[in-house]
Amino acid sequence: MSSQISAAPAQNSSPVDWWKYLLLAVILLVVLPLALDIFRLNLIGKYLTYAFVAIGLVLCWGCGGILSLGQGVFFGLGGYCMAMFLKLEASNPEATAIQSTPGIPDFMDWNQLTELPWFWQPFHSLSFTLLAVIAVPVIFAFIIGVAMFTRRVGGVYFAIITQAIAAILTILIIGQQGYTGGVNGITDLRTFVGWDIRTESAQYLLYFVNVALLFACLFAALYIKRCKLGRLLVAMREKEDRVRFSGYNVASFKIFVFCIGAAFAAIGGAMFTLQVGFMSPSFVGIVPSIEMVIFCAVGGRLSLLGAVYGTLLVNLAKTSFSESFPELWLFAMGALFIGVVLAFPDGLAGLYQTYIQPWFKHFINREKVGLTPPAPIPEKTTTPAKEPVASSLSSSLEESRNVPA
Amino acid sequence: MSQLNQKTSDKDFVLSVEGLTVSFDGFKAVDDLSLYVEEQEIRVIIGPNGAGKTTVLDLICGRTKATEGSIKFKKKELTRLKEHQIVHAGVGRKFQTPSIYEDLSVFENLEISYPRGRNVWGALTFKRDQQVQDKILEIAEMVFLTDKLHDQADLLSHGQKQWLEIGMLLIQDPELLMLDEPVAGMSVAERKQTAELLQSITKQRSVLVIEHDMQFVEDIADRVTVLHQGKVLSEGSMQRVKNDPKVIEVYLGH
Structure with missing residues (x-):
């Protein structure tokens, strides 16, 4: 058939269909902002923050075969770091004058704390916060990765452990109410360096910043997927031993991609906090983590763009469906997941293909x-x-x- | 005994295995085994099922950790190294069933095995330059896969998959090549081609082969080691081994 003896690239290296990215950009940056009011657009912005997680999952799970059921942990850590900064700004002494200890977040005052805990102190600084949004989840992912992958824990065991970590972190956040805001989370966030994030204009701007960051992550993921590391991930998914005996330290690649997934999720979490105005343990635990895997699966776990569309569609369905049948939604979600896995394992992207x-x-x-x-x-x-x-x-x-x- | 071993390992052996023992819950799969492979030698390991042949290869390449004994490769102790470090030292291993990446093309399979960009940063910045492409073409030609270069690897026949894996090892350019039943499941024509392939690629390196096909063994072996119950039963040229009464009794049969 192809008797051509050129070293031309094969499937994974076929040219990128840039028009597809352009199409997504047009939809997100032109069509939706023009078609929707700010309330709906803000909702879309919120959904898109989950897409960051889904993109990370395409790399970890789709390419590398590492199924993490605890991505909510990294989403939450990123979100909490941002929320702590915003909360401190909202809790200036003037605004909290009625508290018994003015100048500390309100939930701390309710929990009889009289001074700001040490780990809250650095979050007065914007630059520290921006660093921490990425660094805290990535370091956490790195520790989990080193502990799991160098011991060759993989597959379903890894999935279960990440799920357990998500559960533990939720319990920890809820239990340490005085330090974390407990089950309500960190609420009543107002300004970002003096700029009111609750106004319409701020929400428009945050939406566009969010889309820009999403595209930055998309392109970073696209680069990783298409360079040799991306092919190595596929190779590891199929024949881990062969990769190992071709001279690669398999664990280091798994740790790397897991950390990348965590970094993407963290950016999503921080943008969530900014756009929605609060962060709570309900975005950290098992259910949101599994939901994020479902977004990725519905979109097509091998397709970066599919993950974005999948996230949007599932969330739109969730919003409209749960408005009318709130108690049925979780069942519908479960059915959707089973349906996707059984009937079209490559999701929307697979159907498109x-x-x-x-x-x-x-x-x-x-x-x-x-x-x-x-x-x-x-x-x-x-x-x-x-x-x-x-x-x-x-x-x-x-x-x-x-x-x- | 240990002094004697010390002396022998000073000779120019590429691989010297001494007193190697591995025990799984008390069962000694390999029992005080010693084996020396010279430079550019083709050594074939034969033996009945369960003799510990594959375990020996697993031990050398680090897949299984030895309970006792030493494995020296070019004077480097392998028993303490990790798998990928052993590969970097120059040992390549082919598995019994073809172990290739079926979702990738033949080209990409070979590219991944190309010994460059083996850490995270290297893999991120790896460039498919002329040198890489030339090497891949050269290897593809050696393993008869030139016209399959851009096919998905799972579309290859069983024999071609075996060749591809051999190619993936060759591109690493190992000094010691270990092949576990390279012709298993191959047609007669493919066997002949593989024997020729092995003859041509072993000119610059030492090879350790496990094989059951006696005709094939005779075709390629410089020396043969017969394993039985984790121990060396007999060693020498094929002619000698074939006529060894112990070997005839436990393995070659009547």
Whole structure:
């Protein structure tokens, strides 16, 4: 077939479909802001903060096969770091004059604390906070990663342990009410360096900042996925031993990608706090962590863009569905997850690859053939003809390979 | 005894295994085994099922940790190194069942095995330059996969997968190549091709092969080691081993 003896790149290195990223950018930056009022747009902004987590999961889980059921931990840590800064700013002595100890956050006062705990002190500084938003979750992920991956804990055991960590952290936050705000979380956040984040204009700006950061993370993830490290992750997912005996320290790569996932989640968490105006343990625990995995699975765990669309769609469904049938939502979510895993394991991106893309290609090819009839026909026809066959075998791997981003 | 071993390991052996023992819950899979491989030698290990052949390879490449004994590769003690460090020292291992990355293309399989960019930073900044491409083309030609270079690896036949894995080892350019049943499941034609391949690639390196196919063993072996119950039963040229009454009794049979 391809007797070409060039060292041309193969599947994973096929050119990026930049138009898809452009399309997403147009939707997020032009269409939605024009079509939606600020309340709805703010909701979209909130959903997009989960997309950061989903992108990290594409790298960890989709590429590397490391299923973490505790990404809420990193989302929460990032969010809490930001919330602590905002809370300190909101708790200046004038605003808290009625408290028995003015100048400390209100929940501390309610819990009979009389001075700011030591670990809250550095969060007076903006630069420390911005650093901590990333550094705290990444260091935590690094510790978990070193402890797990160098001992070769993987697969379902790793998933269970991360889930346990999410549960432990939730319990810790709720239990240490005086230091963390307990089950209510850190609420009543007002200004970010003197700038009121509750106004409409602030929410618009934060939405755009959020989208910009999302694209930064998308491109970083795209780079990682397409460089040799991305192919190594796939190789590790398939034959970890082979990678090890090809001279790689497998644990170091797993730790790296796990930390990257944590960093993305943390940025999402911080943006969540800024846009929604509070942070609570309900975004740290097991349920939100699993929900984030579902967003990623629905979008297609091998597709970065799929993860973004999956997050948006599931959350839109959640909002509209839970408005009418609140108690049914969790069941619907579970059913959705089972359905995705059983029926279309590559999610929306897989469906796109299987059904829409071949049709697209066919359409484009026909145009091309019309212009330059003889040459390209034999070569071109092989590709689209093969794809539906492969996918009808429902070989998930077969499909996933073609997912470009 | 240990003094004697000390002396022998001073000779120019690429690999000297001495007093190697591994016990799994009291069962000694490999029992006080000593084995010396010279430079550019093709050594074949044969023996009945459960003789400990694969375990010996596992021990050398660090997959299993030895209970006792030493494995010296070019005077470097391997028993204390991690798997990837052993690879860096120059030992390559092929597994019994073809162990390749089926989701990646043949090209990418070989590229991952190319010995550069083996840490996180290196992998992030790895460039597919001319040198890499040339080497991959060269290896692909050696293992008869030039026209499959851009095919998905899971589309290869069983024999081609075995070749691909051999290619993945060759691109690492190891000084000691360990192959676990390289021709298992191959057609007669493929076996012949593989034997030729092994003859050509072993010119610059030492090879340790586990194999059951006696014809194939005769074709390639410089020397043969027969293992039985974790111990060396016999060692020498194929001719000698074949006529050793102990070997005939436990392995070659009637």
